[in-house]
Amino acid sequence: MTRKNEADAYWSIFGYLASGLLFWGGVGYFASRFFDKPYLTLIGLLLGVTGAIYLIWLRFGRQ
Amino acid sequence: MINLHFSGEGFVPPSTNDFNLPPIFENIPWLTKPVLLVFLSVIVVSVFFVLSARKAAVVPSKLQFAGEGIYAFVRNDLARDVIGHDFMRFVPYLFTLFTFVLTNNLFGIVPFLQFPAMSHVGFPYVLALFSFFIFHYVGIRKQGLGKYLKDIAFMPGVPKAVYILLTPIEVATFFLVRPLTLSLRLFANMFAGHLLLLVFIMGGDYMVHDSHMIMKIFAPFSFTFGIVLTFFEFMVQCLQAYIFTLLTALYIAGALADEH
Amino acid sequence: MTGTLNLVGFGLSAIGPAIATGMIFAAYINGVARQPEARSVLQPIAFLGFALAEALALFGLVLAFVL
Structure with a gap:
């Protein structure tokens, strides 16, 4: 892995985390509005972070 | 949300309103300073490279x-090192992108122009949209639509049930977050940099003219810091043009690769 | 001047991940400089540490807008 791919990796990590939080956080947010249970937003955000970190581990963490 | 209210008087800090410049002629609403600067940048880049290539000689x-x-930098350091095999197809686009963004950024610190056009978010959006279509088109042409989308959406080596969690994240990354971060990074850097310069220059100006005797002593510090930050801005502007082009090249390389 | 306190809170909460990211990459650069062949071992660890620290910063950003 060269230096330039490393720069790509940082932005990929950021992108995965952002889209994980946005998508599953958004799903959780609308679910919480729909069912009137505010904790669903938090569950959605945690789910998004978990998925994003799992993806990052799959792509960059494995040898 | 908890709102804070301060009733300040005296110095009015620069705000986003300073970026909404009025039209130059009353009856043409779209012709504002940023639009004019973009046209000017096209002329500057064209004239510079036509002049530099016209009387090409062995002893340059x-x-x-x-x-x-500049051309060798884009071709060798950006296109060849990143894309590798079959890179010449993309050199014209990358070169145009780099010089255009760089010129527009540098207008932010050129005296009398002093406005980076990229601090209006519409321009980076369009540039990112070009890059977005190009790298997806290249990937689809190379691998076929089905295989390309499958490579994006399904990370290999994962149990089937987990795809429900992961596929939306990957699709959102490739189709939403990538163009958005590409454009917003450029926009935010130019916007914040211009605002920073405005704060120090306008603050120094205010201190000289309208403040009490003691505050006038600090005005030179404000101006000095403004000048130091101008050099810092020069660095940031070059770096952002480089990063925009580098990431475009990396996305093209990623779309061309067999697997990501 | 108007604004929201949430953003002040986000600014404060971003200090932690910022320092964490700095320390992670300081250690990574140190390790690679001393022993360049250890790069392939250290890189995944550095990336994962970066991801975890960055996740906290983005969490703060999202919560600053949601709450």
Whole structure:
């Protein structure tokens, strides 16, 4: 892995985390509005972070 | 949300309103300073490279040396090192992108122009949209639509049930977050940089003219810091043009690769 | 001047991940500089540490807008 791919990796990590939080956080947010249970937003955000970190581990963490 | 209210008087800090410049002519609403600067940048880039390439000689003149240096930088350091095999197809686009963004950014610190057009978010959006279509088109042409989308959406080596969690994240990354971060990074850097310069120059100006005797002593510090930050801005502007082009090249390389 | 306190809170909460990211990459650069062949071992660890620290910063950003 060269230096330039490393720069790509940082932005990929950021992108995965952002889209994980946005998508599953958004799903959780609308679910919480729909069912009137505010904790669903938090569950959605945690789910998004978990998925994003799992993806990052799959792509960059494995040898 | 908890709102804070301060009733300040005196110095009015620069705000986003300072970026909404009025039209130059009353009856043409779209012709504002940023639009004019974008046109000017196209002329500047064209004239510079036509002049530098017109009388090409074995022993290069200073102008030819500068033009060839920039071209060689984009071709060798960005296109060849990142995309590798079959990179010449993308050099014209990458070169245009780099010089256009760089010129527009540098307008932010050129005296009398002093406005980076990229601090209006519409321009980076369009540039990112071009890059977005190009790298997806290249990937689809190379691998076929089905295989390309499958490579994006399904990370290999994962149990089936987990795809429900992961596929939306990957699709959102490739189709939403990538173009958005590409454009917003450029926009935010130019916007914040211009605002920073405005704060120090306008603050120094206010201190000289309207403040009490003691505050006038600090005005030179404000101006000095403004000048230091101008050099810092020069660095940031070059770096952002480089990063925009580098990431476009990396996305093209990723779309061309068999697996990501 | 108007604004929201949430953003002040986000600014404060971003200090932690910022320092964490700095320390992670300081250690990574140190390790690679001393022993360049250890790069392939250290890189995944550095990336994962970066991801975890960055996740906290983005969490703060999202919560600053949601709450």
